[in-house]
Amino acid sequence: MYSIETRCIHGSEHKNEDSNFAISYPIYQTASFSHLTPGHNPTGFDYSRESNPTRQYLEETVSSLEGACDSIAFSSGMAALSCFFDRFAPGDHIICGEDLYGGTVRLFDRIAKKNGLEIEYADTTDPKGLRKLIKDNTKAVYFETPTNPMMQVTDIEAVAKIAHERKILVCVDNTFMTPYFQNPIKEGADVVIHSGTKYLCGHNDTVCGFLCVADSELAADYRLLSKTTGATLGPFECWLCLRGLKTLSVRMERHKENAERVSEWLKGQSEVSEVFYVGSGMVSFYVKSKEKAVSILKNIKLITFAESLGGTESLLTYPTVQTHPDVPVTQKEKLGINDRLLRMSVGIESANDIIADLKQAFEAK
Ligand SMILES: Cc1ncc(COP(=O)(O)O)c(C=O)c1O
Numbered sequence: 113m114y115s116i117e118t119r120c121i122h123g124s125e126h127k128n129e130d131s132n133f134a135i136s137y138p139i140y141q142t143a144s145f146s147h148l149t150p151g152h153n154p155t156g157f158d159y160s161r162e163s164n165p166t167r168q169y170l171e172e173t174v175s176s177l178e179g180a181c182d183s184i185a186f187s188s189g190m191a192a193l194s195c196f197f198d199r200f201a202p203g204d205h206i207i208c209g210e211d212l213y214g215g216t217v218r219l220f221d222r223i224a225k226k227n228g229l230e231i232e233y234a235d236t237t238d239p240k241g242l243r244k245l246i247k248d249n250t251k252a253v254y255f256e257t258p259t260n261p262m263m264q265v266t267d268i269e270a271v272a273k274i275a276h277e278r279k280i281l282v283c284v285d286n287t288f289m290t291p292y293f294q295n296p297i298k299e300g301a302d303v304v305i306h307s308g309t310k311y312l313c314g315h316n317d318t319v320c321g322f323l324c325v326a327d328s329e330l331a332a333d334y335r336l337l338s339k340t341t342g343a344t345l346g347p348f349e350c351w352l353c354l355r356g357l358k359t360l361s362v363r364m365e366r367h368k369e370n371a372e373r374v375s376e377w378l379k380g381q382s383e384v385s386e387v388f389y390v391g392s393g394m395v396s397f398y399v400k401s402k403e404k405a406v407s408i409l410k411n412i413k414l415i416t417f418a419e420s421l422g423g424t425e426s427l428l429t430y431p432t433v434q435t436h437p438d439v440p441v442t443q444k445e446k447l448g449i450n451d452r453l454l455r456m457s458v459g460i461e462s463a464n465d466i467i468a469d470l471k472q473a474f475e476a477k
Contacts, residue, residue, distance in 0.1 A: 116177060116291065116292060116361060117361040119173070119176045119177055120173075120177065120292075120357050120358055120359070120360045120361050121358045123137075123169060123172060123173040123176065123354075124172040124173055124175065124176035136351075136354075136355070137166060137169045137351065137354055138165075138166065139166050139347045139348055139350075139351045140160075140164055140165045140166045140347050141347050141348065142160060142164075142347075143159065143160050144158070144159050144160070145157040145158055145159070160344075160346075160347065161339060161342045161344055162339040162344075163339075164344075164347055164350070166347040166350040166351055166354075167185050167344065167345055167347065167350045169350075169354065170185050170345075170350040170351075170353055170354050170357075171183045171184060171185050171322075173354065173357060174291075174306075174308075174312070174322050174324060174357075175324060177291035177292075177357075177360075178286070178291045178295060178296075178297055178304050178322075178324040179291075179295050179297045179298050179326075180297055180304065180324035180325055180326060181325060181326060181327060181328050181331055182324075182325050182328065182331035182334075182335070183322050183323065183324040183325070184322065184323045184325075184334055184335065184338045184344070185308070185320060185321070185322055185344065185345040185350060185353070186320065186321040186322065186323065186338070186343050186344060186345055187319065187320065187321070187343045187344065187345055187346070187349075188307070188309065188319050188320065188321045188343070189287065189305065189306060189307025189308065189309060189310075189320075189321035189322075190215055190216075190219065190307075190321065191321050191343035192305050192306065192307075192321035192322055192323040193216060193219060193285075193305050193321070193323075194219065194223075194341075194343070195323055195334055195337050195338055195341065195343070196254075196283055196303060196305060196323055196334075197219070197223075197224050197229065198337050198341065199333055199334065199337060200229055200251055200252070201228075202227065202228025202229070203228060203230070203249055204228075204229055204230065204249055204250075204251040204252075205229075205230040205232065205247050205249045205250045205251065206224075206229055206230065206231055206232070206250070206251060206252045206253075206254060207232050207234050207236075207242060207245055207246075207250060207252070207253045207254070208220060208231055208232065208233050208234070208253075208254045208255065209233070209234070209235075209236040209254065209255030209256055209257075209259060209264075209266065210233040210234060210235055210236075210443070210446075210447065211256070211259035211260070211261075211262045211264050211447050212255075212256055212259065212260065212285075213256065213260045213285070213287075213307075213435060213436075214431075214435045214436035214437065214438050214439050215435075215438075216256075216285070217436075217438060217439045217443075218438040221438070222438075230249070232245060233443075236253065236255040236257075236266040236271060237264050237265065237266050237267075239266070239267055239270040239271045239273075239274055240274075242271060242274055242275075243274050246274075246275075246278055246280065250278065250280050251280060251281060252275075252280060252281040252282070252283055253271055253275050253280060253281070253282050253283070254283045254284075254285075255271070255283075255284060255285070256284070256285040256287070256288065257284060257285075257288075257289075257294075257296075258288050258289070258390045258391075258392070258394070260287070260288065260394075260435070260455075261388075261396045261429075261431045261435065261436070261449065261453065261455040262388060262396065262447055262448060262449070263388040263389065263390045263394065263396055265390055268282070268284055268296050268299035268300060268301055269299045269300050271300075272299065272300025272301060273300065276300065281302045281303060281330075282296075282300060282301045282302050282303070283301065283302065283303040283304070283305060284296035284301045284303075284304055284305070285304075285305045285306070285307075286304045286305070286306055287305070287306050287307045287310050287311070287422070288310075288392050288394055288421075289391070289392050290306075290311045290312065290360065290364060290392070292311075292360055292361055292364040293364060293368075293391060293392055297324065297326045301326065302325070302326050302327065302330060303323060303324065303325055303326070303330070304322075304323075304324040305321070305322070305323055305324075306321060306322040306324070307321055307422075308320035308321050308322050308353055309321070309420065309422070310420070310421050310422025310423070311360065311363070311364065311367070311392075311393070311421075311422035312353060312356060312357060312360065312422075313352060313353045313356040313357075313422075313423075314356040314357075314359065314360065314363055314422060314423055314424065315352075315356055315423050315424055316420060316423030316424070316425055316427075317352065317423075318349050318352045318353060318356070319349070320345050320349050320350075320353055321345075323338075363424070363460055364392070364393070366460040367392065367393025367422075367458060367459070367460060368391065368392060368393060369463070370393065370458045370459070370460065370461075370463045370466060371389060371392065371393045371394065371395050371456075371458040372389070373463040373466075373467065374395055374456065374458050374463070374466060374467060374470070375387050375389035375395045375397075377467050377470065377471075378395065378397050378470075381474060383399050383400055383404055383474055384397050384398065384399055384400075385398045385399070385400055385452075386398045393421075393422070393457060393458045393459075394421060394455065394456070394457060394458070395455070395456045395458060396431075396453060396454065396455045396456070397453075397454055397456070398448075398450075398452045398453055398454075399452050399454065400452065401452065402451040402452055404452075405430065405451060405452055405453075405454055407473075407476060407477075408428070408454065408470075408473045408474060409428060409430060409454070410476075411472065411473035411476035412428055412469055412470070412473045413469055413472070413473075414426065414461065414465055414466065414468075414469040415427065415428050415456070415459075415466065415469050415470070415473075416428070417429075417430075419434040419435050420457070421455075421457030422457060423457070423459065424459050424460050424461075425459045425461070426456065426457065426458055426459035426461060426466050426469075427456070427457045427459070428454060428455070428456050428457075429454070429455045429456070429457070430453075430454060430455075431449050431453055431454075431455050432444065432449055432450060432451050432453060435455075436449050
C-alpha cells in the first residue's frame with residue numbers, strides 16, 4: 113500500500129480511470145443515470161442521492177486514509193453524526209464524552225433524547241471508569257479525542273477493549289487529528305466521524321462530513337440509512353474535498369509546526385494563564401480576564417475572529433458564545449469553557465506573521 117502522503121493525492125489503491133484520462137477526477141454533476149434495458153445497469157449508478165462517481169471516488173479515498181472498509185460522504189459533519197445516531201432504537205443507552213463540539217451536544221439534548229435514546233455524559237479519558245457505566249442496554253461509546261475545545265485526550269485502544277468485551281460500538285470523532293495524525297479504526301474504533309469541513313477540505317470553503325466504518329455489515333446499515341434520509345454530499349463539494357485532500361499531508365505538517373510555535377509563544381505571555389495544546393493545529397488558552405479576551409478578538413488583524421477550524425487561514429474563536437452556546441452553563445463551568453477561553457485554529461500562513469498579529473492584539477489597549 114502507498115504511504116498516506118501518496119494516497120491523499122492519488123486516492124485509494126485504484127488509479128483514476130476516467131475515460132478521458134483527466135488528471136483531476138471529473139465532477140459528475142448529474143442527478144440520475146441512464147439504464148440500458150430493465151435490469152441492465154452496467155455502471156451500478158442509479159440516482160445521486162444514493163451514489164455518484166465523484167462521491168464514490170472521494171469515499172474510497174477517505175476509506176483508504178482512515179483504514180475503513182467503507183466511508184459515506186455527507187453534506188455536513190452533523191449529518192454524518194445524525195446518521196450514526198439514527199441506527200439506534202428508543203431505550204438504547206449511549207455513553208458520550210463530556211467535552212464535545214456544542215452542535216453535537218445540541219443533537220443529543222434536543223433530538224437524540226427526544227427520540228428515546230438514553231445519553232449519558234462521561235469522562236472517557238478514564239476508560240476504567242467507563243466499565244462501571246456499562247449497562248445491558250449500552251450500545252455505543254462516542255467521544256472526540258482530542259476534544260473541542262479543551263483538548264482532552266482519550267485512549268481509544270483502552271476504551272475499545274472495554275467496550276468490545278460487551279459488543280458495544282466505539283465511535284470516535286477524528287476531526288481535530290485527521291487520518292494524517294490518528295487512525296482510530298487501527299486502534300479499535302468501529303466508526304469514525306469527521307467534520308470534513310475542517311482539515312479534510314482544508315480551505316474554509318466547503319461544508320461536508322464523513323462516517324467511516326470498520327466492518328461491512330455495519331456499513332450496509334449506514335448505507336441504507338444515508339440513502340433513505342438523503343443528506344449525502346453533492347458532486348461539486350465532493351470534488352472540492354478531493355482537491356483539498358491532495359495537500360492534507362503538507363498542510364497538517366505546517367499546521368502542527370505553526371501551532372507548536374504559537375503555543376510556545378502563548379506560554380510566555382503574562383496575560384495567558386494556561387495553554388492547551390496536544391498536537392495538530394488547534395490551540396486553546398485562557399487569558400486572565402474576559403475584557404482581555406474580548407480585546408484580543410477585537411484587535412486581531414491577520415487572524416480572523418470566526419468559528420470553524422482546520423482551514424489555511426488562522427481563525428480565533430470564542431467557544432462560550434460561538435461554538436458552545438447550547439451547552440448547559442453547569443456543564444461549561446465543569447469543563448472550563450468560560451469567558452476567558454479562546455480557541456485558535458492555527459493556519460498555514462507564516463508563523464512569524466501569526467505571532468506578530470497576536471502580539472499586537474495582546475498589547476492593544
Ligand atoms: C469536532 C467536531 N465534530 C463535528 C462538527 C460538526 O461538523 P459540521 O460543522 O461540518 O456539521 C464540528 C463542527 O465544528 C466539530 O468541531
